Amino acid sequence: MINKAKITAGLGTSHVPAIGAALDNGNSNDPYWKPVFEGYEFTKKWIAEQKPDVIILIYNDHATAFSLDIIPTFAIGCAEYFQPADEGWGPRQVPVVNGHPRLAWHIAQSTILDEFDMTIVNKMDVDHGLTVPLSLLFGQPELWPCKVIPLAVNVVQYPPPTGNRCYNLGKAIRKAVESFDEELNVIICGTGGMSHQLQGPRAGLINKEFDTKFLDLLSANPKALVDMPHVEYIREAGSEGIEMIMWLIMRGALKEEITELYRFYHVPASNTAVGHIIFKNE
Numbered sequence: 001m002i003n004k005a006k007i008t009a010g011l012g013t014s015h016v017p018a019i020g021a022a023l024d025n026g027n028s029n030d031p032y033w034k035p036v037f038e039g040y041e042f043t044k045k046w047i048a049e050q051k052p053d054v055i056i057l058i059y060n061d062h063a064t065a066f067s068l069d070i071i072p073t074f075a076i077g078c079a080e081y082f083q084p085a086d087e088g089w090g091p092r093q094v095p096v097v098n099g100h101p102r103l104a105w106h107i108a109q110s111t112i113l114d115e116f117d118m119t120i121v122n123k124m125d126v127d128h129g130l131t132v133p134l135s136l137l138f139g140q141p142e143l144w145p146c147k148v149i150p151l152a153v154n155v156v157q158y159p160p161p162t163g164n165r166c167y168n169l170g171k172a173i174r175k176a177v178e179s180f181d182e183e184l185n186v187i188i189c190g191t192g193g194m195s196h197q198l199q200g201p202r203a204g205l206i207n208k209e210f211d212t213k214f215l216d217l218l219s220a221n222p223k224a225l226v227d228m229p230h231v232e233y234i235r236e237a238g239s240e241g242i243e244m245i246m247w248l249i250m251r252g253a254l255k256e257e258i259t260e261l262y263r264f265y266h267v268p269a270s271n272t273a274v275g276h277i278i279f280k281n282e
C-alpha cells in the first residue's frame, strides 16, 4: 500500500505586521509585546515536536504581490520558493520560504477538478500575512524548518468568497492531501483577524465577545459559522475582521470531531485582537 499524506493538525493565528517588526527589531521582551509572544510559547514547543513536513498556509495578500490589476479569489503558490516581500520598509530579514511544488500542483489539480477556481501562481513574494505566522510558530531560525504552500484568499476587495465556500475548499484540500502519494505530515494554518478595523471612524474596533464566540463555534460547531454573511463579520469584527473567514478553510480541512489543544487571546497588538487556536485532527 502506498503511504499517503495526512493533515494531522490545524491552527489559526492572527498575522499582525507589528508582531513581525517587534521580533525583527528586538522588542519582543518589551512590556507591550511580551504577553503576545508568551502566548505562542506552547505552540513553538508543540510544533517542534510535531515536525511537520509541510504547512499549508492560508493567508491574504495585502495588495503586495497582487494589486487591483489582478484579484484572484483563491491563489495557490506552486513555486520552489517565495521571497519575503518588500512592503515599504524593505523585505523582512527572515528566511526564504521554500514551497512544495509537487504537493501544491496536486492540490491545484484536485481542487480545480473539484470545481474550485484556483489561480496557479509560479512566482510570488509573500507579505506579513504569511511570514508573521511563521515567525510566531518558529521564532527566528536560520532556515524555516519545513516546506510551506502559500494559499492566498481575496479578503481585500469586495466580494470575498463566502464562508461556506471557504469551508468547502478546506474539505477539498483535505481530499487532495489525503490522495497524495507520499507520506507527509501536513499542518494547515488559517491566518488573519481577529476583530480589527484599520480605518475610518471605527478604527481600533475590538469585539472580544464576538471573537470568543467565533473561536467556540469554530472548535465545536463550525457549520454554525459557515452561513454568517460578510456584513456580520464587518459589523461585529470590523472591516479587517473579514480576514477571519480564512480560518474556515483551515477548519474545513479537519475532521468534524477534533480536539482543541490550545487557545490564546490577547488585546491589543497594534490595532488588533490577537487570537490563536490549535486543533488536533483526530
Ligand code: DHB
Pocket (backbone or CB within 6 Å): 015, 016, 017, 018, 062, 192, 193, 196, 198, 240, 269, 270, 271, 272
Ligand atoms: C494590522 C493587522 C493586520 O491583520 C494587517 O494585515 C495589517 C495591520 C494592524 O493591526 O495594524
Ligand code: FE
Pocket (backbone or CB within 6 Å): 015, 062, 129, 192, 193, 243
Ligand atoms: Fe491582515
